[in-house]
Amino acid sequence: MLTNRYRRIACSDITVLRDERQRTDLVLDDLLPSIKARGVIQPIVVTEDLVLVCGERRLxxxxxxxxxxxxxxxxxxxxxxxxxxIELEENLKRKDLSWEDQTRAIVRIHSLYHKLDPEWTQKQTADSIGLATSTVSMMIGVGTAALAGNERIAKATGWRQAHNTLAREVQRKNDTILADLTESITRPQGALAPPPVESIITADFTQWAPLYNGPLFNFLHCDFPFGISIHTSDQGNSDSYGGYEDDPNVYWELLESLATNENRILSSSAHMMFWFSMKYYCETRDFFSHRLPEWTLEDFPLVWLKSDNKGILPDPKRGPRRIYETCFIASRGDRLIVRAVANAYAAPTGTKSHQSEKPEPVLRHFMQMFVDEHSRILDPTAGSGSSLRAAESLGAAFVFGLEKNEEFAENARTALRNFRTLRAISK
Ligand SMILES: C[S@@+](CC[C@H](N)C(=O)[O-])C[C@H]1O[C@@H](n2cnc3c(N)ncnc32)[C@H](O)[C@@H]1O
Structure with a gap:
């Protein structure tokens, strides 16, 4: 508590240097009744020449x-x-103070009080600045994380959103630790094993999955061949990139392999982004409910709108050009997202190195929901490897991809190496 030596000074003797004060309008409505009832309890502060230092509203x-x-x-x-x-508390009353400055000021006020009195509590800080203890406690949490340089907090639009982000961060961390511990009992070699040495390997997912015994992944990015025979289409530019087999049986075989081996490769607390063709919307949902029943599939898919209007025109006489792609969100173990973002994103197809490449900006936008420092991402059919670059740029613990086609895999490895070199230089 501040020491309480004070004297009484005539209000008319005090000078307020208006030009130097940050506040332009004074809101007194909340103060008038209490001063009327109890008088001014907290003394104002003045210089020896009776120039006001703080307490303009009380005066x-x-x-x-x-x-x-x-x-x-x-x-x-x-x-x-x-x-x-006193200066910080005064400053805190400014109406134009941003929520970031507000939370940082409260952290400083609380720690200064603590310096004066080690027994000082958050409730006392709350009483001193006139806010509820729960609010002050949340703001101290947010302000402390902001001062520590938490980037997700910096992206929040208000302190309540920042507080929710922090709460989810803690829960995701605990969730990951708990899942790892549980799984390390049933899979002593696997759950906590070190990440694979090579980030992208040339391998067939259907053959690799049954033999896998490494760390369990908690984020799966799936972009299987859609099974819509794109390799036979003359509109997909497959020749310029090198095509890949896209028969329906390729799609269903990959899904079947995922379902058979899910517990061998995925943690019990995990998210999945699953790109699919609208042609198989119902069948894919059915497959999930029968073969992957532990997974909750969101009703509303993510949508990438190709803003350069590029897409396949299957029947120019009967239907439109298809310029959007859809992706299911699935989760198991009630895993929380990192932060909420819009479920649609418009971006051009851009410069591609692979016929079906999902652009990094699109993936980064959606992956902000799922990727943080606890994320271990697997992409079983990585193509150009854009998902791995996107996840790594969002701070994933590690990324791992498979690609059956040797040339695609080599290009993806080169792109990931270049991406890492650029990141290292720009840090
Ligand atoms: C739709 S593309 C993935 C595109 C990728 N998401 C991107 O943004 O570049 C599907 C990829 O799966 C690969 N593929 C097909 N069957 C596979 C299998 N059994 N195992 C691993 N990769 C496979 C294909 O060669 C193709 O590159």
């Missing part, structure tokens, strides 16, 4: 209520820590 309210004098303390008599607290 203005006293004048408005016709009070002759007001309790005041001289700034020169204050302990430097007390002075800092």
């Amino acid at each position: 203005a309210a006293s004048i408005k209520l016709g009070l002759h004098d007001i309790p005041a303390r001289f700034a020169s008599e204050l302990d430097p820590i007390e002075l800092q607290i």
Whole structure:
């Protein structure tokens, strides 16, 4: 508690240097009734020349209520820590203060009080600045994370959103630790094993999955061949990139392999992004409910709108050009997302190195929901490897991809190497 030596000074003797004050309008409505009932309890602070240092609202309210004098303390008599607290508390009342500055100020006020009195509580800080204890406690959490440089907090649009982001962060971390511990009992070699040495290997997922015994992944990015025979289409530019087999049986075989081996490769607490063709919307949902019943499939898919209007025109006489792609979100173990983003994103197809490449900006946008430092991502049919680059740019713990086609895999490895070199240089 601040020391309480004060004297009473006539309100009319105090000078307010208006030009130097940050507040342009003074809201007194909340203050007038309490001063009327109890008088000014917290002294204002003035210089020896009676120039106001802080307490303008209390002074203005006293004048408005016709009070002759007001309790005041001289700034020169204050302990430097007390002075800092008073300045911060004054500053906190500014209407134009951003939520980031507000939370940082509350953290500083609380820690200064703590310096004066090690027994000081958050409730006392809350009482001192006139906010509810729960609010102050949340704001101290957010402000502390902001001061520590938490980037997700920096992206929040308000302190409540920042607080929710933090709460999810803690829960995701605990969730990951718990799942790892549980799985390390049933899979002593697997769950906590070190990440694979090579990030992208040339391999067939259907043959690799039954033999896998490494760390379990908690984020699966699936972009299987859609099974819509794109390799026989003359509209997919497959020749310029090198095509891949896209018969329906390729799609269903990959899905079947995923279902058979899910527990060998995926953690019990995991997210999945699953790109699919609308042609198999119902069949894919059915497959999930029968063969992957532990997974909850969101009703609303993610949508990538190709803003350059590129897409297949299957029947120019009967139907439109298809310029969007859809992706299911699935989760198991009630895993929380990192942060919510819009479920549609418009971006051009861009410069591609693979016929079916999902652009990194699109993936980064959606993956912000699923990827943080606890994410271990697997892409079983990685193609150009854009998903791995996107996840790595979002701070994933590690990324791993398979690609059956040797040339695609080699291009993806080169792209990932170049991406890592560029990141290292720009850091
Ligand atoms: C739709 S593309 C993936 C595109 C990728 N998401 C991208 O953004 O570049 C499907 C890829 O799966 C590969 N593929 C097909 N069957 C596979 C299998 N059994 N195992 C691994 N990769 C396979 C194909 O060669 C093709 O590159």
